[in-house]
């Protein structure tokens with residue numbers, strides 16, 4: 001079971017991967033204190049998934065990813081989703097959770113505050129700058145709504161992707177990995193291989 005872009009909330013029993021440059025630095029106590037880095041769990045492995053998933057074809061039961069695919073360009077996310085398809089066992093499943101662009105747009109349209117347009121753009125978090133040189137996955141590079149996330153699954157080879165609810169999943173013990181804190185901002189799509 002692979003958790004792509006786990007952040008510091010790596011789940012027990014999962015192979016958690018993340019490419020944050022702070023993972024290795026935070027393991028040096030003095031550097032961690034000086035730079036005030038978060039403490040990364042030992043079971044989060046540093047990996048840039050854009051370079052490929054280091055697993056054999058049809059060898060993995062479940063792949064989960066929360067609030068990470070929006071950090072990739074479309075072409076990168078498609079390559080990664082195809083790689084997920086490759087490593088999943090037939091009958092295995094991919095579940096991708098992203099910020100729900102549809103919901104953000106609806107909330108903007110109902111927001112009568114003078115700052116609504118600024119709040120809207122801030123929530124998209126699409127700005128890029130010098131920090132990309134240090135951590136290319138820090139800000140968003142794309143946003144998904146239901147149609148575009150379902151399209152990503154289909155383009156990657158999945159034939160039956162479905163929009164799901166919070167904790168509504170074929171993944172056993174989903175509560176171990178799905179984050180309550182993401183519930184009210186997220187779009188959940190899942191498909192069997």
Ligand SMILES: C[S@@+](CC[C@H](N)C(=O)[O-])C[C@H]1O[C@@H](n2cnc3c(N)ncnc32)[C@H](O)[C@@H]1O
Nearest residue numbers: 005006007018019020047048049066067068137
């Ligand atoms: C917004 S955090 C999500 C953390 C957690 N999954 C959650 O839902 O709160 C996105 C994570 O994706 C990671 N990430 C971004 N690009 C990545 C890449 N190319 N390979 C692996 N992880 C990446 C970032 O380092 C970051 O920890």
